[in-house]
Amino acid sequence: MENHNHHDHSHDEHHNHEEHSGHSHHEHHKMMVEDFKWRFWWVLGLTIPILALSPMIQEFLNVEWRFTGDTWILAALSSVVYFFGGWPFLSGLIDELKKKQPGMMTLIALAITVAYVYSTAVVFGFDGHLLYWELSTLVGIMLLGHWVEMRSVMSASAALEKLAELLPGKAHRVNEDGSTEEVPLEDLQKGDKVLIKPGEKIPADGVVVKGESSVNEAMLTGESKPVSKSTDDEVIGGAVNGEGSLTIEINKTGDDSFLSQVMNLVRQAQDSKSKTQDLANRAAFWLTIVALTAGALTFMAWSLFTGQDLSFTMNRTVTVMIIACPHALGLAIPLVVSVSTSLAATNGFLIRNRVAFEQARKLQAVIFDKTGTLTEGTFTVTDILNFNDKFSDDEILKYAASLETNSEHPIAKGILEKAGEGVQEPDEFNSITGKGIEGKVDGKAVKVVSPGFVRENDFDYPKEQVEDISSQGKTVVFVVVDDELCGAIALGDKIRETSRNAIKKLHEMGLEVVMLTGDNQQTAEYVAKELDIDQVFAEVLPDEKADKVKEVQGQGKLVAMTGDGVNDAPALAQADIGIAIGAGSDVAVETGDVVLVKNNPEDVVNLIKLSKATYSKMVQNLAWATGYNVIAIPLAAGVLYTWGVILSPAVGAVLMSASTVIVAINARLLKMGD
Structure with a gap:
């Protein structure tokens, strides 16, 4: 055992290690969140006068607020909403088309462009309805949805800043x-x-x-x-x-x-993590195709087969195109994300990467780091061995603790914690370099020493008993009083009670549990046996941890890694889901897709349950959001026109609002899962 009279020295830790790629990415992410927020508040402010000036809304409210030039003011305000508020979607449309992956941005940009161009044509004399109010509410709600969503998505690059700060x-x-x-x-x-x-x-x-x-x-x-x-x-x-x-x-x-x-x-x-497209984007891709197809079919059907005038045909086409982009879809996912994020936080875990969190429902294996995750990560006295009954167990502990009073060493802390109150300061104190400490306590010469010291001095003691305890991965220190070996104190890294429950529940859910540790094989196997762990990787060097995760992934399994140290950071990043124990290092926390605040492995079980519940809510919300379209699009296109049923843009808007409200209420009903 080392000499461990520790003095704490404060030192300057200010530095400039932030000039790396991670930093700029992190800043860019923060700027984007601010950008959506800023645009949203502007659009919200402009939407109020736009709604008040819109003839269709006035008609709906049965009021008459018309005045000379009101249409031009409406057009001017709506132009600001379209170009300034709609800019993220218009630029997103260009990006998606360049990548040949039309998604949510394409759908939103398409709907707001159709509404804007059509309404502007009406201002300049085309016969039809002004749909500027549709444009502004759509832009506002979509900005809100993206702002809520982006705030809940993490920027993993902060991990690199934290590493540099070490x-x-x-x-x-x-x-x-x-x-x-x-x-x-x-x-x-x-x-x-x-x-x-x-x-x-x-x-x-x-x-x-x-x-x-x-x-x-x-x-x-x-x-x-x-x-x-x-x-x-x-x-x-x-x-x-x-x-x-x-x-x-x-x-x-x-x-x-x-x-x-x-x-x-x-x-x-x-970087190598797959950038999984989320559900809403897939839904948006299909809705884009549906919107374009329905719009084209509506236009062709009315103009070719019915002889209706261009004004009527365009009105139908535009109503279809706008209805195809449901406000509810823009909120379906972000609202669930927002609710599940806050629900997770109140239950002790923080979601930092949504895509990974959503994957948790499909997990097949969970890898736990041992030290500080499955175990407490602190030394605790587990056994007191008494070799000659000259002193009681308590006295042996008190002698050792008295010598350790001034030490900051983890072993000393463990002994002091066990001894509790009434430990006295030693009369004399000295360190035995690399072997332990010695001093005078109550007039007796006391030494707390390592196994090496005991061997060198040929002390006699029950070796089998000590070896048996050492084989459990425990650290043994010996207590010598007046040159006589009286006993030994064994300290171990205590297994968390919650670890047992967590592993039992994970097994019940059909998941495999793997343990990964830098500790020796003996210690690892002892802990694995205690906890009924399926697979053990011991004596794993830090740069091999990510490889071990890859090895489990190579068995075709979707893998979560749970850890708390810097050495776990690459493994957390490599895993399909990185779960960081919050009381660990900042770096692991920054690399984790999910952070467990309370150092409780049972939260891994809760996380999987919440992921399943969140996913099913998302699917329900998407069903509501898109199901509304299935009914509204044909009605807007005029399939029941012969029977006098036609969906006006105003009624379409009411239906759209209803589906948005349903989606919002459904999101709020999210629970942790059974």
């Missing part, structure tokens, strides 16, 4: 004469020697040339225990130094460093 901004470079100077990180060269003080972050990958310490690499490698470092040991940039000072010689900087490689893995995995 590195300190400056480093203490050691000069030839032994003096140190503070230099910016980017000035470090391969071969430079750097001093790392207690509590500081390691600025770059390197090899220890002087000093001894324990280093916390948990955020990078997933190894739960702090790792002892002395001369010739390698250290990773971004890890946190413990209680000793280290001088390292840098052997990797910039793109070669471990952290840069993790960032590249995250970037690659994010």
Whole structure:
């Protein structure tokens, strides 16, 4: 066990590591959300006078607000709505047509263009109805839908910014004469020697040339225990130094460093993720075809076979084209997204990537990182071994805890937590380099030492009992009082109670559960056996985690990865759904498609249930939104004209509003699922 009298040193962590591709993408995303919001409020403001000035609305409300030039004012206001409010859809139409993938943007742009061009023709003398009010309400509702939708969609690139922030901004470079100077990180060269003080972050990958310490690499490698470092040991940039000072010689900087490689893995995995078109886009694609076909058929049927005048024919065609673009479809998905996002948040998880979240209903395997996810990630005293009954278990624990009072080491914290109140300060205290600590407690000479120290000094103890406990992946420290070995304290990474329930429920849902860990095979197998896990990958290096996810995906399964460390970030990004444990590192949180706020694996079960419930609500809403069209389009086209039934644009609008209201109410009825 390492010397662990830890002092916390605050240090400057301000830096400039944001000049990477992720940053600009993140900013662009934020700007787009603001853009939709800004356009929406403008259009809403203009829609009020447009509705008031529209003859059809006045007729509907049975009022007469006509005055000279009112039509020109109406046309001017509507032009602003069309060109300014409609711009995202018009530019989206061009993008979709370039990609030969007509979708929602094409459908909206088509409907607003038809309404605008037709109404403008009426202003200039064409015989027909002004449909500017249709144009403005359609643009307003579509902007609102896209704004709501985009706010709930995450920008995964923020993960790369968080990774860069793990590195300190400056480093203490050691000069030839032994003096140190503070230099910016980017000035470090391969071969430079750097001093790392207690509590500081390691600025770059390197090899220890002087000093001894324990280093916390948990955020990078997933190894739960702090790792002892002395001369010739390698250290990773971004890890946190413990209680000793280290001088390292840098052997990797910039793109070669471990952290840069993790960032590249995250970037690659994010880029290679399939950009699944969501449901609404598929519906919009078919509705575009339906709208164009119905419009063309309506125009041809009335002009070729009935001899109706152009005004009547155009009116029918335009009504069909506008009705084919339902307001309800624009809101069908965003409203469900909005409700499910807030419902998820109140239940302790945040949805950051909607497409991935919707996929959760189809999951076949869930991979869990062990440390900090299935386990607590903190050391807890699990056993106290008493070798000679000279002291009670409590006394052994109290002696050890008294020595550990001043330490910040995770093992010390575990012992102190178990000992509780009434622990006294030691009279004397000293560290035994790399082997443990010693001091005077109640006039007795007490040592808390590692198995190595016990072996070197040929102490006699029940080896089988200790080996049995070690085989469960536990850390054992020995307590020596007045040069006599009295007992040992075993500490383990405690398995969360909620992990058992979560895995049981996942099995009931027919999912396979896989565990992934950087820990040794013994520890991994012990935890897997305890939790009834189907498949285990142990001793997995950080850059191999994403490969293991690929391996499970290669079995033809849709895979979710649940983890909390930086080392999990590439794996989270590689998985079909990345589920980040919120109490873990910021980076994992930023890479996750879904973030579990409460460190509770059972939330993975709730997430899958909510995904299923959300999907079925979306399908119901799309059925309402498009079902309305199935009835309204033929009526608008005039199939029942012979019987005197014809759908005027005004009645079409009422029907459209009704379907929008139904969709909105249905979305609000979303529940977590059974």
